[in-house]
Amino acid sequence: MTQHQHHSAKEPWQNLPAGFADFLDLEARLNAPLRNSALSLSAAALSTQPQHIVDLGSGTGADAIALAKRFPEARVHALDVSAELLGRVENAAVHAGLAERVELHEADLNSDWTAGIPEEVDLVWAALAMHHLKDSAQVLSQVFKKLRPGGVFTLIEMSGDTRFEPAVIQDQVQNVRSHGHTNWTNLLEEAGFAVVEQHEQNFQAHGSTPDGREYVARQLRGRQIELKEETLDNISFRSGRKVWVAVRPNVEGGVEKQKTVTVDVAVIGGGAAGLAASVALARSRRDVVVIDDGQPRNAPAHGAHNVFGE
Known part of the structure; x- marks a missing residue:
């Protein structure tokens, strides 16, 4: 002892x-x-x-x-x-x-x-x-x-x-x-x-x-x-x-701790425009991160095709 x-x-x-x-x-x-x-x-x-x-x-x-x-x-x-x-x-x-x-x-x-x-x-x-x-x-x-x-x-x-x-x-x-x-x-x-x-x-x-x-x-x-x-x-x-x-939580504040990454572009919002921009940037050999909460406004819709709008 x-x-x-x-x-x-x-x-x-x-x-x-x-x-x-x-x-x-x-x-x-x-x-x-x-x-x-x-x-x-x-x-x-x-x-x-x-x-x-x-x-x-x-x-x-x-x-x-x-x-x-x-x-x-x-x-x-x-x-x-x-x-x-x-x-x-x-x-x-x-x-x-x-x-x-x-x-x-x-x-x-x-x-x-x-x-x-x-x-x-x-x-x-x-x-x-x-x-x-x-x-x-x-x-x-x-x-x-x-x-x-x-x-x-x-x-x-x-x-x-x-x-x-x-x-x-x-x-x-x-x-x-x-x-x-x-x-x-x-x-x-x-x-x-x-x-x-x-x-x-x-x-x-x-x-x-x-x-x-x-x-x-x-x-x-x-x-x-x-x-x-x-x-x-x-x-x-x-x-x-x-x-x-x-x-003591395994994660900070109840949210999984994210590692730090360095990118060229951060796209806020994973809607149609955000995803299109991300694809174009990735094809241009840019490092891109898309930030989205996973709750799109049209979530109740089964699909949307060829809809005109702004």
Whole structure:
């Protein structure tokens, strides 16, 4: 396993609060159904088996490991600004027997994270990594340039409001977060991507399971609410998630890229006059190109013979 460092300025995420990495591990376990769904959507969008995958904001490594398992021919480049989290990724890769295929990059996504990443990446994955960046549009542009034509970008972000059940708990919660303000579809299209799939699914944690109970308790404590252990069994937490699967088109702007040619004459319009002129010029050994949209005005007619007119 190799590790690279390509960031300069110190970021707050490099010094994590106590217990934060354990919280990410907990959330990753609960997030498995959504991760598996997004992996299936990504695989369906890929035209070939990927060789290089980039995991932006890899956290504790659950997604990087899942990507390496799902695509056994690929090398996964796990990027995160936190050395502590990358240590978790490394341990997870070793434990899964995937250390040779998971490469660590200590990188700040707000700067030039593309250094050290191979050209022509097949798949870029970003799960809950984009919403806190200073300039998401810039990062999307970097992703677009790094992907090969036909490459896939999978984006997972929070959407809508977080909510607790039953309602009596929700009524006690202050400052419920909303994540529905960023129009990721527009940002993706402005960056040049073609969005081929959008999928909404809830992230859920229920106090009836050990992981769910711990997660609910942490969320409530973060809102200054402490409840007895037995009370947590009947409380659930829900947060919206949305998956975008976008492709860097094989062609620019959805139109096949034309090669540049040098000619003597360009004839605009492939009607009777344009074609006659083109034939005459070609017979005079001139290089000619005819530009026409293929929609003649007399298309409904089966034929027109010896018609006088201007």
